[in-house]
Amino acid sequence: MASKTRQQKDRHQEILEAAARVITERGLAETRISDIADRCGVSPGLILYYFESKDRLLVEALTFANDQFYLRFSREMRRMKTAREQLDRLIELSVPGLLPEYERLDEWALWIEIWVRALRDPMMAKEREVLDRRWRQSIADIIRFGRETGEFPAGWDAEELGLQIGATIDGLAIQVLMNDTVFSPTRMQRVSLEVASRLIGFELEPAEA
Amino acid sequence: MASKTRQQKDRHQEILEAAARVITERGLAETRISDIADRCGVSPGLILYYFESKDRLLVEALTFANDQFYLRFSREMRRMKTAREQLDRLIELSVPGLLPEYERLDEWALWIEIWVRALRDPMMAKEREVLDRRWRQSIADIIRFGRETGEFPAGWDAEELGLQIGATIDGLAIQVLMNDTVFSPTRMQRVSLEVASRLIGFELEPAEA
DNA sequence: CCAGGATTTGAATCGCCAGTCAACTTAGCC
DNA sequence: GGCTAAGTTGACTGGCGATTCAAATCCTGG
Numbered sequence: 001m002a003s004k005t006r007q008q009k010d011r012h013q014e015i016l017e018a019a020a021r022v023i024t025e026r027g028l029a030e031t032r033i034s035d036i037a038d039r040c041g042v043s044p045g046l047i048l049y050y051f052e053s054k055d056r057l058l059v060e061a062l063t064f065a066n067d068q069f070y071l072r073f074s075r076e077m078r079r080m081k082t083a084r085e086q087l088d089r090l091i092e093l094s095v096p097g098l099l100p101e102y103e104r105l106d107e108w109a110l111w112i113e114i115w116v117r118a119l120r121d122p123m124m125a126k127e128r129e130v131l132d133r134r135w136r137q138s139i140a141d142i143i144r145f146g147r148e149t150g151e152f153p154a155g156w157d158a159e160e161l162g163l164q165i166g167a168t169i170d171g172l173a174i175q176v177l178m179n180d181t182v183f184s185p186t187r188m189q190r191v192s193l194e195v196a197s198r199l200i201g202f203e204l205e206p207a208e209a
Numbered sequence: 210m211a212s213k214t215r216q217q218k219d220r221h222q223e224i225l226e227a228a229a230r231v232i233t234e235r236g237l238a239e240t241r242i243s244d245i246a247d248r249c250g251v252s253p254g255l256i257l258y259y260f261e262s263k264d265r266l267l268v269e270a271l272t273f274a275n276d277q278f279y280l281r282f283s284r285e286m287r288r289m290k291t292a293r294e295q296l297d298r299l300i301e302l303s304v305p306g307l308l309p310e311y312e313r314l315d316e317w318a319l320w321i322e323i324w325v326r327a328l329r330d331p332m333m334a335k336e337r338e339v340l341d342r343r344w345r346q347s348i349a350d351i352i353r354f355g356r357e358t359g360e361f362p363a364g365w366d367a368e369e370l371g372l373q374i375g376a377t378i379d380g381l382a383i384q385v386l387m388n389d390t391v392f393s394p395t396r397m398q399r400v401s402l403e404v405a406s407r408l409i410g411f412e413l414e415p416a417e418a
Numbered sequence: 419c420c421a422g423g424a425t426t427t428g429a430a431t432c433g434c435c436a437g438t439c440a441a442c443t444t445a446g447c448c
Numbered sequence: 449g450g451c452t453a454a455g456t457t458g459a460c461t462g463g464c465g466a467t468t469c470a471a472a473t474c475c476t477g478g
Contacts, residue, residue, distance in 0.1 A: 011425090027329050029238050033466065043427045048467065112324050118387055119318060120236050128387060163384070163392060164400055171380030175372070178327055178337060183372060191373055198407060220455085242436065252457045257437060259455095 012050055014040055019061035024106050028058060028113040062114050063127045069107050070134060077138070083146030084202075090142065091192045094169045096177045098185040108177045111170075136162040143200060153201045161199055168195050221259055223249055228270035233315050237267060237322040271323050272336045278316050279343060286347070292355030293411075299351065300401045303378045305386045307394040317386045320379075345371040352409060362410045370408055377404050 018039040022031050033054055037044040051057035073093060080086045092098060096108045118128040140162035146152035155161075169192055175183045197204040227248035231240050242263055246253040260266035282302060289295045301307060305317045327337040349371035355361035364370075378401055384392045406413040 027325065029325075030329075032464090044466085045428070045468085046426055049425075054466065109328060112321065112328070115321050115383060115387065116236065116238075116325050119321070120239075125387070129389060132384075132387075132389065164404070167380035167384055168377045168404075169380065170383055171376035171378065174324060174379060175341075175376055178324065178334070178341075180338060180341065195373070195377075195404075195408075199404075241434090253436090254438085254458065255456055263436065 011046075013064075015047060015050055015057070016061050016064040019057055020065035020110065023058070023061060023113060024065075024109050027109075028117065031058070059117070059121070059124050059127065062110055062117075062124070063131065065110055066107070066114075066131050070131075070138075074138065077142075083142050083149055083151045086142045086145065087196060088193070090139065091169070091189060091196070094173060094192065095185045095188050096173055098189060106177075108173050112174070112177075132166075136166045138162075139165050146200070146202070151202065155201050156199075164199055165196050168192070222273075224256060224259055224266070225270050225273040228266055229274035229319065232267070232270060232322060233274075233318050236318075237326065240267070268326070268330070268333050268336065271319055271326075271333070272340065274319055275316070275323075275340050279340075283347065286351075292351050292358055292360045295351045295354065296405060297402070299348065300378070300398060300405070303382060303401065304394045304397050305382055307398060315386075317382050321383070321386075341375075345375045347371075348374050355409070355411070360411065364410050365408075373408055374405050377401070 015036065019031070019036045022035045022039055026035065033047050034044045036057075037047050040047075047057065048054075051060070073090075076089060077086050080089065096106065114124065114128050114131075118125040136159070140158040143152060143158040143161055147154060147158075172183075172188045172192060176185055176188045193204065224245065228240070228245045231244045231248055235244065242256050243253045245266075246256050249256075256266065257263075260269070282299075285298060286295050289298065305315065323333065323337050323340075327334040345368070349367040352361060352367040352370055356363060356367075381392075381397045381401060385394055385397045402413065
Protein backbone atom coordinates (compact mmCIF):
# COMPACT_ATOMS: atom_id res chain seq x y z
CA MET A 1 0.00 0.00 0.00
CA ALA A 2 2.77 2.30 0.93
CA SER A 3 4.54 1.49 -2.27
CA LYS A 4 1.41 1.84 -4.33
CA THR A 5 0.79 5.21 -2.82
CA ARG A 6 4.32 6.28 -3.47
CA GLN A 7 4.15 5.06 -7.04
CA GLN A 8 1.06 7.13 -7.52
CA LYS A 9 2.57 10.09 -5.87
CA ASP A 10 5.65 9.94 -8.03
CA ARG A 11 3.69 9.79 -11.25
CA HIS A 12 1.46 12.51 -9.96
CA GLN A 13 4.35 14.74 -9.15
CA GLU A 14 6.16 13.86 -12.34
CA ILE A 15 3.17 15.03 -14.33
CA LEU A 16 2.86 18.24 -12.35
CA GLU A 17 6.52 19.00 -12.92
CA ALA A 18 6.23 18.29 -16.61
CA ALA A 19 3.13 20.44 -16.84
CA ALA A 20 4.81 23.36 -15.12
CA ARG A 21 7.71 23.09 -17.50
CA VAL A 22 5.53 22.95 -20.57
CA ILE A 23 3.48 25.90 -19.41
CA THR A 24 6.65 27.88 -18.85
CA GLU A 25 7.85 27.12 -22.34
CA ARG A 26 4.70 27.34 -24.40
CA GLY A 27 2.33 29.33 -22.24
CA LEU A 28 -0.88 28.17 -20.63
CA ALA A 29 -2.93 28.78 -23.75
CA GLU A 30 -0.66 26.68 -25.95
CA THR A 31 -0.28 23.80 -23.56
CA ARG A 32 -1.83 20.58 -24.81
CA ILE A 33 -2.32 17.46 -22.79
CA SER A 34 -0.24 15.63 -25.34
CA ASP A 35 2.64 18.06 -24.79
CA ILE A 36 2.66 17.14 -21.15
CA ALA A 37 2.39 13.47 -21.99
CA ASP A 38 5.31 13.73 -24.40
CA ARG A 39 7.37 15.44 -21.77
CA CYS A 40 6.74 12.51 -19.43
CA GLY A 41 7.30 9.98 -22.19
CA VAL A 42 3.84 8.65 -21.61
CA SER A 43 0.57 8.43 -23.50
CA PRO A 44 -1.99 11.24 -23.33
CA GLY A 45 -4.58 8.98 -21.83
CA LEU A 46 -2.51 8.50 -18.74
CA ILE A 47 -2.56 12.16 -17.91
CA LEU A 48 -6.33 12.03 -17.62
CA TYR A 49 -6.01 8.89 -15.56
CA TYR A 50 -4.21 10.86 -12.88
CA PHE A 51 -6.07 14.15 -13.17
CA GLU A 52 -9.74 14.51 -13.61
CA SER A 53 -9.46 17.22 -16.20
CA LYS A 54 -6.97 19.36 -17.99
CA ASP A 55 -8.16 22.45 -16.20
CA ARG A 56 -7.63 21.07 -12.77
CA LEU A 57 -4.22 19.76 -13.73
CA LEU A 58 -3.17 23.17 -14.95
CA VAL A 59 -4.26 24.92 -11.79
CA GLU A 60 -2.50 22.32 -9.66
CA ALA A 61 0.63 22.60 -11.76
CA LEU A 62 0.76 26.33 -11.31
CA THR A 63 0.50 26.18 -7.55
CA PHE A 64 2.79 23.17 -7.40
CA ALA A 65 5.58 25.06 -9.12
CA ASN A 66 5.15 27.93 -6.74
CA ASP A 67 5.21 25.61 -3.76
CA GLN A 68 8.46 24.09 -4.94
CA PHE A 69 10.02 27.48 -5.25
CA TYR A 70 8.71 28.58 -1.89
CA LEU A 71 10.07 25.50 -0.16
CA ARG A 72 13.58 25.99 -1.45
CA PHE A 73 13.31 29.65 -0.66
CA SER A 74 12.21 29.33 2.93
CA ARG A 75 14.76 26.61 3.61
CA GLU A 76 17.43 29.05 2.50
CA MET A 77 16.02 31.82 4.63
CA ARG A 78 16.22 29.73 7.75
CA ARG A 79 19.91 29.24 7.27
CA MET A 80 20.73 32.93 7.15
CA LYS A 81 21.97 34.81 10.14
CA THR A 82 21.03 38.37 9.30
CA ALA A 83 17.91 39.99 7.90
CA ARG A 84 19.99 41.89 5.47
CA GLU A 85 21.34 38.68 4.00
CA GLN A 86 17.80 37.40 3.74
CA LEU A 87 16.62 40.50 1.98
CA ASP A 88 19.49 40.43 -0.47
CA ARG A 89 18.77 36.85 -1.32
CA LEU A 90 15.06 37.44 -1.64
CA ILE A 91 15.70 40.14 -4.17
CA GLU A 92 18.29 38.10 -5.97
CA LEU A 93 15.78 35.31 -6.41
CA SER A 94 13.11 37.74 -7.51
CA VAL A 95 14.99 39.12 -10.45
CA PRO A 96 14.09 37.16 -13.57
CA GLY A 97 17.13 35.71 -15.23
CA LEU A 98 19.66 36.95 -12.75
CA LEU A 99 20.70 33.52 -11.59
CA PRO A 100 21.20 31.05 -14.40
CA GLU A 101 22.49 28.51 -11.92
CA TYR A 102 19.21 28.13 -10.13
CA GLU A 103 17.12 25.80 -12.13
CA ARG A 104 15.29 28.46 -14.05
CA LEU A 105 11.68 27.53 -13.90
CA ASP A 106 11.01 31.16 -14.54
CA GLU A 107 8.57 31.64 -11.79
CA TRP A 108 7.49 34.95 -13.15
CA ALA A 109 6.16 33.69 -16.42
CA LEU A 110 3.99 31.36 -14.41
CA TRP A 111 2.83 34.19 -12.20
CA ILE A 112 1.48 36.11 -15.13
CA GLU A 113 -0.44 33.06 -16.22
CA ILE A 114 -1.80 32.74 -12.72
CA TRP A 115 -2.98 36.32 -12.79
CA VAL A 116 -4.77 36.01 -16.08
CA ARG A 117 -6.51 32.93 -14.97
CA ALA A 118 -7.34 34.17 -11.48
CA LEU A 119 -9.19 37.05 -13.09
CA ARG A 120 -11.97 34.66 -14.09
CA ASP A 121 -11.47 31.33 -12.38
CA PRO A 122 -12.53 31.43 -8.73
CA MET A 123 -10.53 28.34 -7.85
CA MET A 124 -7.39 29.93 -9.20
CA ALA A 125 -8.27 33.23 -7.57
CA LYS A 126 -8.37 31.55 -4.22
CA GLU A 127 -5.06 29.79 -4.79
CA ARG A 128 -3.46 33.00 -5.90
CA GLU A 129 -4.47 34.81 -2.80
CA VAL A 130 -2.95 32.11 -0.64
CA LEU A 131 0.30 32.09 -2.57
CA ASP A 132 0.51 35.84 -2.53
CA ARG A 133 -0.20 36.14 1.12
CA ARG A 134 2.55 33.65 1.84
CA TRP A 135 4.97 35.66 -0.24
CA ARG A 136 4.17 38.96 1.42
CA GLN A 137 4.38 37.18 4.73
CA SER A 138 7.94 36.17 3.92
CA ILE A 139 8.92 39.75 3.33
CA ALA A 140 7.19 40.83 6.50
CA ASP A 141 9.03 38.09 8.38
CA ILE A 142 12.35 39.39 7.17
CA ILE A 143 11.45 42.86 8.34
CA ARG A 144 10.32 41.66 11.76
CA PHE A 145 13.46 39.59 12.08
CA GLY A 146 15.56 42.59 11.16
CA ARG A 147 13.89 44.61 13.84
CA GLU A 148 14.58 41.96 16.43
CA THR A 149 18.25 41.87 15.51
CA GLY A 150 18.34 45.64 15.44
CA GLU A 151 19.30 45.82 11.80
CA PHE A 152 16.12 47.61 10.83
CA PRO A 153 14.45 50.47 12.69
CA ALA A 154 10.93 50.22 14.03
CA GLY A 155 8.44 51.85 11.74
CA TRP A 156 5.40 51.02 9.71
CA ASP A 157 3.55 47.80 10.12
CA ALA A 158 5.66 44.98 8.75
CA GLU A 159 2.67 43.50 6.91
CA GLU A 160 2.08 46.78 5.14
CA LEU A 161 5.71 47.01 4.14
CA GLY A 162 5.56 43.44 2.87
CA LEU A 163 2.72 44.40 0.62
CA GLN A 164 4.43 47.52 -0.67
CA ILE A 165 7.77 45.95 -1.31
CA GLY A 166 6.20 42.85 -2.80
CA ALA A 167 4.16 44.90 -5.23
CA THR A 168 7.15 46.93 -6.28
CA ILE A 169 9.14 43.81 -6.98
CA ASP A 170 6.23 42.46 -9.02
CA GLY A 171 6.13 45.52 -11.18
CA LEU A 172 9.84 45.61 -11.76
CA ALA A 173 9.99 41.91 -12.50
CA ILE A 174 7.43 42.27 -15.24
CA GLN A 175 9.52 44.85 -16.98
CA VAL A 176 12.58 42.64 -16.82
CA LEU A 177 10.67 39.59 -17.88
CA MET A 178 9.39 41.40 -20.93
CA ASN A 179 12.97 41.79 -21.92
CA ASP A 180 12.59 45.48 -22.03
CA THR A 181 15.60 46.94 -23.75
CA VAL A 182 16.16 49.61 -21.13
CA PHE A 183 15.73 47.58 -17.98
CA SER A 184 18.32 44.95 -17.19
CA PRO A 185 18.25 42.38 -14.40
CA THR A 186 21.16 44.05 -12.63
CA ARG A 187 19.36 47.33 -12.74
CA MET A 188 16.29 45.77 -11.26
CA GLN A 189 18.35 44.33 -8.46
CA ARG A 190 19.77 47.71 -7.62
CA VAL A 191 16.45 49.49 -7.81
CA SER A 192 14.69 46.87 -5.69
CA LEU A 193 17.24 47.21 -2.95
CA GLU A 194 17.07 50.99 -3.03
CA VAL A 195 13.33 51.01 -2.78
CA ALA A 196 13.38 48.45 0.02
CA SER A 197 15.95 50.39 1.99
CA ARG A 198 13.97 53.56 1.72
CA LEU A 199 10.69 51.96 2.65
CA ILE A 200 12.08 49.96 5.54
CA GLY A 201 14.37 52.75 6.59
CA PHE A 202 17.82 51.24 6.77
CA GLU A 203 21.00 52.68 5.36
CA LEU A 204 22.26 51.23 2.13
CA GLU A 205 26.02 50.92 1.96
CA PRO A 206 27.23 52.22 -1.45
CA ALA A 207 28.04 48.84 -2.98
CA GLU A 208 29.08 45.33 -2.08
CA ALA A 209 32.63 44.00 -2.44
CA MET B 210 -14.47 57.73 -51.78
CA ALA B 211 -14.36 59.74 -48.66
CA SER B 212 -17.58 58.16 -47.52
CA LYS B 213 -16.43 54.69 -48.46
CA THR B 214 -13.25 55.15 -46.48
CA ARG B 215 -15.12 56.48 -43.54
CA GLN B 216 -17.62 53.65 -43.70
CA GLN B 217 -14.80 51.17 -43.63
CA LYS B 218 -13.10 52.97 -40.82
CA ASP B 219 -16.22 52.97 -38.72
CA ARG B 220 -16.78 49.26 -39.10
CA HIS B 221 -13.14 48.64 -38.45
CA GLN B 222 -13.17 50.65 -35.29
CA GLU B 223 -16.50 49.26 -34.22
CA ILE B 224 -15.04 45.78 -34.37
CA LEU B 225 -11.93 46.78 -32.48
CA GLU B 226 -14.04 48.32 -29.75
CA ALA B 227 -16.24 45.28 -29.54
CA ALA B 228 -13.22 43.02 -29.43
CA ALA B 229 -11.62 45.00 -26.62
CA ARG B 230 -14.82 44.79 -24.66
CA VAL B 231 -15.23 41.09 -25.18
CA ILE B 232 -11.63 40.44 -24.23
CA THR B 233 -12.12 42.46 -21.07
CA GLU B 234 -15.16 40.46 -20.13
CA ARG B 235 -14.22 36.95 -21.13
CA GLY B 236 -10.46 37.06 -21.36
CA LEU B 237 -8.31 36.64 -24.44
CA ALA B 238 -8.36 32.87 -24.23
CA GLU B 239 -12.15 32.69 -24.14
CA THR B 240 -12.78 35.20 -26.87
CA ARG B 241 -14.36 33.71 -29.98
CA ILE B 242 -14.81 35.44 -33.27
CA SER B 243 -18.51 34.84 -32.96
CA ASP B 244 -18.56 36.65 -29.60
CA ILE B 245 -17.16 39.71 -31.25
CA ALA B 246 -19.59 39.38 -34.14
CA ASP B 247 -22.52 39.07 -31.74
CA ARG B 248 -21.38 42.15 -29.91
CA CYS B 249 -21.44 44.06 -33.19
CA GLY B 250 -24.75 42.50 -34.22
CA VAL B 251 -23.08 41.16 -37.31
CA SER B 252 -22.22 37.79 -38.78
CA PRO B 253 -18.95 36.06 -37.93
CA GLY B 254 -17.87 36.06 -41.53
CA LEU B 255 -17.75 39.82 -41.58
CA ILE B 256 -15.15 39.96 -38.88
CA LEU B 257 -12.78 38.01 -41.08
CA TYR B 258 -13.69 40.27 -43.95
CA TYR B 259 -12.18 43.19 -42.09
CA PHE B 260 -9.30 41.47 -40.37
CA GLU B 261 -7.05 38.94 -41.93
CA SER B 262 -7.03 36.66 -38.93
CA LYS B 263 -8.29 36.38 -35.42
CA ASP B 264 -4.80 36.74 -34.06
CA ARG B 265 -4.11 39.99 -35.77
CA LEU B 266 -7.46 41.35 -34.73
CA LEU B 267 -6.77 40.55 -31.11
CA VAL B 268 -3.40 42.23 -31.11
CA GLU B 269 -4.85 45.29 -32.81
CA ALA B 270 -7.71 45.39 -30.36
CA LEU B 271 -5.38 45.32 -27.40
CA THR B 272 -3.29 48.22 -28.64
CA PHE B 273 -6.37 50.07 -29.85
CA ALA B 274 -7.86 50.06 -26.38
CA ASN B 275 -4.66 51.34 -24.92
CA ASP B 276 -4.44 54.08 -27.52
CA GLN B 277 -7.93 55.22 -26.67
CA PHE B 278 -7.05 55.43 -23.03
CA TYR B 279 -3.81 57.21 -23.73
CA LEU B 280 -5.49 59.82 -25.90
CA ARG B 281 -8.01 60.76 -23.26
CA PHE B 282 -5.30 60.75 -20.70
CA SER B 283 -2.88 63.03 -22.49
CA ARG B 284 -5.64 65.42 -23.46
CA GLU B 285 -6.41 65.76 -19.78
CA MET B 286 -2.79 66.28 -18.89
CA ARG B 287 -2.46 69.19 -21.25
CA ARG B 288 -5.22 71.03 -19.50
CA MET B 289 -3.61 70.89 -16.09
CA LYS B 290 -1.63 73.76 -14.69
CA THR B 291 0.59 72.06 -12.13
CA ALA B 292 2.66 68.93 -12.18
CA ARG B 293 1.18 67.90 -8.90
CA GLU B 294 -2.31 67.96 -10.36
CA GLN B 295 -1.06 65.86 -13.23
CA LEU B 296 0.53 63.34 -10.94
CA ASP B 297 -2.57 63.06 -8.80
CA ARG B 298 -4.70 62.46 -11.83
CA LEU B 299 -2.29 59.95 -13.29
CA ILE B 300 -2.45 57.93 -10.12
CA GLU B 301 -6.20 58.29 -9.89
CA LEU B 302 -6.55 56.86 -13.36
CA SER B 303 -4.11 54.09 -12.59
CA VAL B 304 -6.01 52.63 -9.71
CA PRO B 305 -8.31 49.89 -10.97
CA GLY B 306 -11.89 50.52 -10.02
CA LEU B 307 -11.36 53.82 -8.32
CA LEU B 308 -13.39 55.82 -10.80
CA PRO B 309 -16.64 54.15 -11.76
CA GLU B 310 -17.59 57.22 -13.76
CA TYR B 311 -14.86 56.79 -16.28
CA GLU B 312 -16.04 54.28 -18.77
CA ARG B 313 -14.45 51.27 -17.17
CA LEU B 314 -12.69 49.46 -19.92
CA ASP B 315 -10.51 48.06 -17.22
CA GLU B 316 -7.24 48.80 -18.85
CA TRP B 317 -5.40 46.64 -16.42
CA ALA B 318 -7.10 43.40 -17.28
CA LEU B 319 -6.05 44.06 -20.85
CA TRP B 320 -2.51 44.79 -19.77
CA ILE B 321 -2.15 41.40 -18.21
CA GLU B 322 -3.35 39.80 -21.41
CA ILE B 323 -0.81 41.87 -23.30
CA TRP B 324 1.95 40.65 -21.05
CA VAL B 325 1.09 37.01 -21.41
CA ARG B 326 0.95 37.29 -25.10
CA ALA B 327 4.05 39.45 -25.45
CA LEU B 328 5.99 36.71 -23.74
CA ARG B 329 5.76 34.60 -26.90
CA ASP B 330 4.42 36.70 -29.73
CA PRO B 331 7.09 38.99 -31.18
CA MET B 332 4.54 41.29 -32.79
CA MET B 333 2.83 41.81 -29.47
CA ALA B 334 6.18 42.17 -27.73
CA LYS B 335 7.06 45.03 -30.02
CA GLU B 336 3.71 46.73 -29.48
CA ARG B 337 4.01 46.34 -25.75
CA GLU B 338 7.35 47.99 -25.64
CA VAL B 339 6.02 50.97 -27.56
CA LEU B 340 3.00 51.32 -25.30
CA ASP B 341 5.09 50.96 -22.21
CA ARG B 342 7.68 53.44 -23.31
CA ARG B 343 4.93 55.95 -24.00
CA TRP B 344 3.52 55.42 -20.54
CA ARG B 345 6.85 55.86 -18.77
CA GLN B 346 7.47 58.88 -20.92
CA SER B 347 4.27 60.43 -19.60
CA ILE B 348 5.47 60.03 -16.06
CA ALA B 349 8.87 61.42 -16.95
CA ASP B 350 7.18 64.38 -18.63
CA ILE B 351 5.27 65.16 -15.49
CA ILE B 352 8.48 65.09 -13.50
CA ARG B 353 10.30 67.31 -15.94
CA PHE B 354 7.36 69.70 -15.97
CA GLY B 355 7.35 69.79 -12.20
CA ARG B 356 10.99 70.67 -12.18
CA GLU B 357 10.43 73.52 -14.60
CA THR B 358 7.67 74.93 -12.44
CA GLY B 359 9.80 74.41 -9.36
CA GLU B 360 7.32 72.02 -7.75
CA PHE B 361 9.78 69.14 -7.79
CA PRO B 362 13.46 69.25 -6.90
CA ALA B 363 16.16 68.34 -9.35
CA GLY B 364 17.40 64.81 -8.80
CA TRP B 365 17.64 61.53 -10.59
CA ASP B 366 17.10 61.21 -14.26
CA ALA B 367 13.43 61.75 -15.03
CA GLU B 368 13.36 58.74 -17.35
CA GLU B 369 14.68 56.51 -14.61
CA LEU B 370 12.09 57.79 -12.21
CA GLY B 371 9.41 57.21 -14.80
CA LEU B 372 10.46 53.61 -14.99
CA GLN B 373 10.56 53.14 -11.24
CA ILE B 374 7.27 54.80 -10.53
CA GLY B 375 5.62 53.12 -13.47
CA ALA B 376 6.72 49.71 -12.30
CA THR B 377 5.53 50.34 -8.78
CA ILE B 378 2.13 51.37 -10.02
CA ASP B 379 2.00 48.23 -12.14
CA GLY B 380 2.68 46.02 -9.19
CA LEU B 381 0.17 47.71 -6.97
CA ALA B 382 -2.47 47.70 -9.67
CA ILE B 383 -2.19 43.96 -10.05
CA GLN B 384 -2.90 43.44 -6.39
CA VAL B 385 -5.96 45.65 -6.55
CA LEU B 386 -7.16 44.09 -9.76
CA MET B 387 -6.97 40.67 -8.20
CA ASN B 388 -9.45 41.89 -5.70
CA ASP B 389 -7.12 41.10 -2.92
CA THR B 390 -9.01 41.29 0.31
CA VAL B 391 -6.38 43.34 2.07
CA PHE B 392 -5.59 45.89 -0.58
CA SER B 393 -8.28 48.38 -1.50
CA PRO B 394 -8.22 50.94 -4.32
CA THR B 395 -8.05 53.81 -1.86
CA ARG B 396 -5.11 52.24 -0.18
CA MET B 397 -3.35 51.84 -3.48
CA GLN B 398 -3.93 55.48 -4.25
CA ARG B 399 -2.35 56.52 -1.00
CA VAL B 400 0.60 54.17 -1.31
CA SER B 401 1.28 55.21 -4.91
CA LEU B 402 1.42 58.83 -3.96
CA GLU B 403 3.67 58.15 -1.02
CA VAL B 404 6.10 56.17 -3.08
CA ALA B 405 6.08 58.79 -5.82
CA SER B 406 6.74 61.59 -3.39
CA ARG B 407 9.64 59.79 -1.85
CA LEU B 408 11.18 58.82 -5.15
CA ILE B 409 10.72 62.22 -6.76
CA GLY B 410 11.56 64.00 -3.55
CA PHE B 411 8.69 66.38 -2.93
CA GLU B 412 6.83 66.91 0.31
CA LEU B 413 3.47 65.27 0.65
CA GLU B 414 0.94 67.40 2.49
CA PRO B 415 -0.88 65.22 5.06
CA ALA B 416 -4.18 65.00 3.19
CA GLU B 417 -6.26 66.81 0.63
CA ALA B 418 -9.20 69.04 1.51
C1' DC C 419 2.55 -19.46 -10.93
C1' DC C 420 -1.93 -17.10 -10.75
C1' DA C 421 -5.82 -13.97 -9.90
C1' DG C 422 -7.07 -9.43 -9.69
C1' DG C 423 -6.27 -4.83 -9.26
C1' DA C 424 -3.46 -0.87 -10.77
C1' DT C 425 -1.34 1.18 -14.87
C1' DT C 426 -0.91 2.25 -19.46
C1' DT C 427 -1.98 2.48 -24.17
C1' DG C 428 -3.79 4.26 -28.46
C1' DA C 429 -7.66 4.28 -31.22
C1' DA C 430 -12.28 6.23 -31.52
C1' DT C 431 -15.52 9.89 -30.30
C1' DC C 432 -17.20 14.37 -30.08
C1' DG C 433 -17.66 19.18 -29.98
C1' DC C 434 -15.81 23.35 -31.12
C1' DC C 435 -14.30 27.07 -33.84
C1' DA C 436 -11.24 29.57 -37.30
C1' DG C 437 -11.36 30.38 -41.73
C1' DT C 438 -13.56 29.80 -46.66
C1' DC C 439 -16.86 30.63 -49.98
C1' DA C 440 -20.67 31.17 -53.02
C1' DA C 441 -24.74 33.62 -52.98
C1' DC C 442 -27.30 37.74 -51.69
C1' DT C 443 -27.92 42.72 -50.65
C1' DT C 444 -26.98 47.47 -50.94
C1' DA C 445 -25.41 51.87 -52.62
C1' DG C 446 -23.59 54.77 -55.74
C1' DC C 447 -23.07 55.94 -60.53
C1' DC C 448 -23.92 56.33 -65.49
C1' DG D 449 -33.18 51.29 -64.72
C1' DG D 450 -29.09 48.34 -65.04
C1' DC D 451 -23.99 47.79 -63.66
C1' DT D 452 -20.34 47.25 -60.44
C1' DA D 453 -18.07 46.92 -56.39
C1' DA D 454 -18.23 46.87 -51.62
C1' DG D 455 -20.39 44.84 -47.72
C1' DT D 456 -22.74 41.00 -45.58
C1' DT D 457 -24.45 36.50 -44.71
C1' DG D 458 -24.46 31.85 -42.98
C1' DA D 459 -23.65 27.27 -44.24
C1' DC D 460 -19.69 24.36 -44.72
C1' DT D 461 -15.05 22.42 -44.14
C1' DG D 462 -11.08 20.83 -41.71
C1' DG D 463 -8.37 20.22 -38.19
C1' DC D 464 -7.46 20.06 -33.65
C1' DG D 465 -7.53 18.38 -29.10
C1' DA D 466 -9.98 16.94 -24.69
C1' DT D 467 -12.08 12.85 -23.10
C1' DT D 468 -13.53 8.10 -23.17
C1' DC D 469 -12.80 3.35 -23.33
C1' DA D 470 -11.82 -1.33 -24.26
C1' DA D 471 -7.94 -3.86 -24.51
C1' DA D 472 -3.10 -4.78 -23.19
C1' DT D 473 0.42 -5.00 -19.56
C1' DC D 474 2.43 -4.84 -15.25
C1' DC D 475 2.59 -5.86 -10.30
C1' DT D 476 1.83 -7.96 -6.00
C1' DG D 477 0.35 -10.80 -2.57
C1' DG D 478 -0.90 -15.39 -1.89
